[in-house]
Every structure is written in structure tokens, then in C-alpha cells.
Amino acid sequence: MKKKTKQALSIGMMAILTIGLVSGCGSGKKEKVAEEKKEDKKKIVVWGPIPEENGPQDVCDHFMEEHPDIEVEYVRYVNDDQGNVKLDTALMSGEQIDVYFTQFEDYYVKRIEAGMAEALDPLLEKDGFDIQEAYGDGVWQYEGKTYGLPTNYDHQFVWINEKMFQEAGIEIPTSWTWDEYAEITKKLTKDADGVKIYGGFMKWQDVGRLMGRGQVLGADSFYKSDTESNFDDPVYQQTLELFDRMMLQDGSHMNFVEATNSKLEPYGEFLSGKVATCISAPWITRYINDQEKYPHDFKTVAAPLPITEGSEHNYGWPGLTGVIMMNPATAQKEAAYDFIKYYGTEGQKYMCRAGKIPSWTGIDPEVALNEMLGENAEELFDVDSFKNVIFDEKIERYYNTKFNKLPELERIWKEEVERFVTGEQDQESTLANAKERGDQELK
Known part of the structure; x- marks a missing residue:
């Protein structure tokens, strides 16, 4: 046993x-x-200017669900001069950045010319992706090549504090000239308990590319010819006169330089009741909807941009922007392209709540607007005014075709205007210096 x-x-x-x-x-x-x-599993790193919690992370998460073999890491950079320098430095240093966003044409051109952008045409052609069908006119190109897809349709207009207009007995305009705008914002400027309330607020990056030159001259407004700048066109003088009137004489607008140095944002000044109007794009709806962080007791009304009286044209903002681009140094070209295509098309629906109007024609713009204005739209916004302004079919659009020395010309105009609005130089010197420097760059 x-x-x-x-x-x-x-x-x-x-x-x-x-x-x-x-x-x-x-x-x-x-x-x-x-x-x-x-x-x-492939990993791609994406740099973008929008806080991840305001939509980008949703796009990344849904993309990864559909592409389980690709991991996406989103890194946020601030879309100002300092933030863009940080992005450019990281690209040049060889840090892993597979995909990134560019908001303005001067940075777009600079990055292409520095060899930091991959032409997408071979991948788009192989994929049978039709740019015209996807977005219509206005997709940014450089020397006939496509270096990125637009992820939203930008639209600048005037945001109005309805309560302040009512208290001042001013009717909210459905159309107005810059002279009328200047006069109204002057009337709205006042002192309240020792605090100055400005009638209007503008940031250079929002209006410096539009007011006067863009609105009247349209495409390629910096160029008289391929070898001569256009800074002696009367529209540049008219623009300086308007800035002088609003910032230096009437004091209805905070100085560009003061606002920049103080790092003030239009939505912050507007929602805190420090300004009666601001010029900006739809992305500030996400701050208006955030009542916990930005409590306010007024309804926001949309008004169209003022027009330049007597001008044959009054162009609106170019439109397609938020260009998503590929770093040519990426080791994951196919995965990067898949993400660019997704974000540039169906992924845009997750960005509406961040105040981004889709550029892709596959998304109903009215559905996008309803998502953008949020659940409390009737309480916080004059909804009809937003529909009228954003879907205004009368707005003419312009699309630049010349890019030679564009970043340099943008910088020259900005620097000379800054010297003017700070009182460092007079109007005549500002225009003469801009013209001389612009011509030197182009020659």
C-alpha cells in the first residue's frame, strides 16, 4: 500500500x-x-495649438479605435510667436514630431522653405483623395504642391456684448463701415468705478492680416509685382489712419503692443466685461460656453466685419486654415498620413464644440454650428445672428498665390505698425520704411 x-x-x-x-x-x-x-504598433507624435481636452484628444481616441495598430500622442503648443518658435525649434532639433498644425500662411511658407514639411501629393494621388471635392477652393498650396489639409473654416467677425449696447442705446448693426465701427466703439468706451471699459479689442494676429490690405486688395496684397512691394498703396495709409484714430486719438481700443505684452486674449477681456466688442473667430465659443470658468450675465451677438466704404471689394477672411502637416523626418509616413486624412475629414466633427467650423464638405455646417453653440445656445448667444454672419454667402473670399518672402513682408508690416502705434515714428516714416524694406526683400 x-x-x-x-x-x-x-x-x-x-x-x-x-x-x-x-x-x-x-x-x-x-x-x-x-x-x-x-x-x-506604430507611434506618432502630433503637435497642435488647441488644448487636448477641447477636442483633439477625442479625435485621437476615435482614430486609435479605428486604427488599433497606431498610437497617437498629442502635444499642445500655444499659437503665439513664442509657441511657434518652440515648435520650429523642436522640428529642427530632430525631436519626434510626426504631424503638426500651422495656423497662418507666413509660418506655413517658412516651414516649407526650411524643409520641415512633406508634400502630400503622392500620398493623396495614391489614395484617390480629391482636394476640390473635399474642401472646394482655397486649400493652401506652395508652388503647386499640397503640404497639408485644412481642418477648419475660419471666419472673423465682431462679437458684441448685447447688454452694453442696450445700456448705451445703440442698435446692433447688421452691416457697418469702419468709420461707423470706430464711432460706435468710441461711444461704448467709458470708465466704470475707476476701470476703463474699451469699446473694442483686437489682436494683431487676428486683424493685421485682414484690415485694409486684405479686405480691399484681396489676394497677394503685399505685392505690386514679383520684385516690388505694395506698401505705397493708399490702403496702407488708410489702415494706419484707422489705427491712429481708434488707439491713439479716441482710446477706444487698447494698443496692440500693450495687449500683446500683457498677454491679453480677446475672449478674456470680452467675458470679463472689460470690452464691449472684440474681433475674433468662432473658437471663442468654447470659452463663452464655459460658464464655470468665465461667468457672465450677457448674451453674445455676432455682427459682420465692418466694410471699407467706397471700395470695389470687401473681402472676408480667407477661410480654410488649421492646416495639418507632415514632418518629412517622420519614420511613420503611412501612419502620419492616415492621421492627417482622418483629422482633415471625419475627425473634424469632434472639434465643433471647440468652436471649429468644419472645412470638410462631408459635415453639415448647420449641425456643426449647433454643436459649436452648445446646449445653452439660446441663453448665451443670439443664435440667428450667428447663422446670418457665419453662413453669409455674400462674403467674397481671397486666396494668396504669391509666397515669395511672405514671412518677411508680414514681419516688416507688423514691426513698422508697432513703431507707429507706440508713437516711435509717424505715419509718413512708417509707410516709407515699410516700402523700402519690402522692396529690398523682394529684390
Whole structure:
């Protein structure tokens, strides 16, 4: 009996050892497969200007659900001069950035010319992707090549504090000239308990590319010819006169330089009741909807941009922007392209709540607007005014075709205007300096 028991124990121990070995082999195999799958998974790093919680992370998450073999890491950079320098420095240093966003044409051109952007045309052609069908006119190109897809349709207009207009007895305009705008914002400027309330607020990056030159001259407004700048066109003088009137004489607008140095944002000044109007794009709806962080007791009304009286044209904002681009140094070109295409098309629906109007024609713009204005739209916004302004089919659009020295010309105009609005130089010197410097760049 004891002999049988010992034999049984011996067999049992052998069985346990065998099971352990088999189990160990199975576990090792599973770990190896998991490791191989991990190695097969591609990772791309995306740099963008919008806080991830305001839509980009949703886009990334839905993309990863549809592409389980691709991991996406989103890195936010601030869309100001300092933030763009940070992005450019990271691109040049070789840090992993596979995909990134560019908001303005001067940065777009600069990055292409510096070899930091991949032409997407071969990938688009291989994929059968029709740019015209997807977005219509106005997709940014450089020397006939496409370096990115637009992820939203930008639209600048005037945001109005309805309560302040009512208290001042001013009717909210459905159309107005810059002279009328200047006069109204002057009337709205006042002191309240020792605090100055400005009639209007503008940031350079929002209006410096539009007021006067863009609105009247339209495309390629910096160029008289391929070798001569256009800074002696009367429209530049008219623009300086308007700035002088609003910022220096009437004091109805905070100085550009003061606002920039103080790092003030239009939505912050507007929602805190420090300005009666501001000029900006739809993205500030996300701050208006954030009643917890930006409590306010007034309804916001949309008014169209003022027009330049007597001008043959009054162009609106160019439109397509938020261009998503590929770093040519990426080791994951196919994965990067898949993400660019997704964000540039169906992924845009997750950005509406961030105040981004889709550029892709596959999304109903009215549905997007309803999503953008949010659940409390009737309480916070004059909804009809937003529909009328954003869907105004009468707005003419312009699309630049010349890019030679564009970043330099943008910088020259900005620097000379800053010297003017700070009182460092007079109007005549400002225009003469801009013209001389612009011509030197182009020649």
C-alpha cells in the first residue's frame, strides 16, 4: 500500500512539474507575442495649438479605435510667436514630431522653405483623395504642391456684448463701415468705478492680416509685382489712419503692443466685461460656453466685419486654415498620413464644440454650428445672428498665390505698425520704411 502511495505521489509530482513547464512555456510564448505586437504598433507624435481636452484628444481616441495598430500622442503648443518658435525649434532639433498644425500662411511658407514639411501629393494621388471635392477652393498650396489639409473654416467677425449696447442705446448693426465701427466703439468706451471699459479689442494676429490690405486688395496684397512691394498703396495709409484714430486719438481700443505684452486674449477681456466688442473667430465659443470658468450675465451677438466704404471689394477672411502637416523626418509616413486624412475629414466633427467650423464638405455646417453653440445656445448667444454672419454667402473670399518672402513682408508690416502705434515714428516714416524694406526683400 505504501509502495503504491509513493508511486502515486511520484506520478503526481511529475504531472505538476510537467504542467508547470508547459504553463511556463505558454506564458513565455504569450509574453513574446504581446511584445511582438507592441513592437508592431506604430507611434506618432502630433503637435497642435488647441488644448487636448477641447477636442483633439477625442479625435485621437476615435482614430486609435479605428486604427488599433497606431498610437497617437498629442502635444499642445500655444499659437503665439513664442509657441511657434518652440515648435520650429523642436522640428529642427530632430525631436519626434510626426504631424503638426500651422495656423497662418507666413509660418506655413517658412516651414516649407526650411524643409520641415512633406508634400502630400503622392500620398493623396495614391489614395484617390480629391482636394476640390473635399474642401472646394482655397486649400493652401506652395508652388503647386499640397503640404497639408485644412481642418477648419475660419471666419472673423465682431462679437458684441448685447447688454452694453442696450445700456448705451445703440442698435446692433447688421452691416457697418469702419468709420461707423470706430464711432460706435468710441461711444461704448467709458470708465466704470475707476476701470476703463474699451469699446473694442483686437489682436494683431487676428486683424493685421485682414484690415485694409486684405479686405480691399484681396489676394497677394503685399505685392505690386514679383520684385516690388505694395506698401505705397493708399490702403496702407488708410489702415494706419484707422489705427491712429481708434488707439491713439479716441482710446477706444487698447494698443496692440500693450495687449500683446500683457498677454491679453480677446475672449478674456470680452467675458470679463472689460470690452464691449472684440474681433475674433468662432473658437471663442468654447470659452463663452464655459460658464464655470468665465461667468457672465450677457448674451453674445455676432455682427459682420465692418466694410471699407467706397471700395470695389470687401473681402472676408480667407477661410480654410488649421492646416495639418507632415514632418518629412517622420519614420511613420503611412501612419502620419492616415492621421492627417482622418483629422482633415471625419475627425473634424469632434472639434465643433471647440468652436471649429468644419472645412470638410462631408459635415453639415448647420449641425456643426449647433454643436459649436452648445446646449445653452439660446441663453448665451443670439443664435440667428450667428447663422446670418457665419453662413453669409455674400462674403467674397481671397486666396494668396504669391509666397515669395511672405514671412518677411508680414514681419516688416507688423514691426513698422508697432513703431507707429507706440508713437516711435509717424505715419509718413512708417509707410516709407515699410516700402523700402519690402522692396529690398523682394529684390
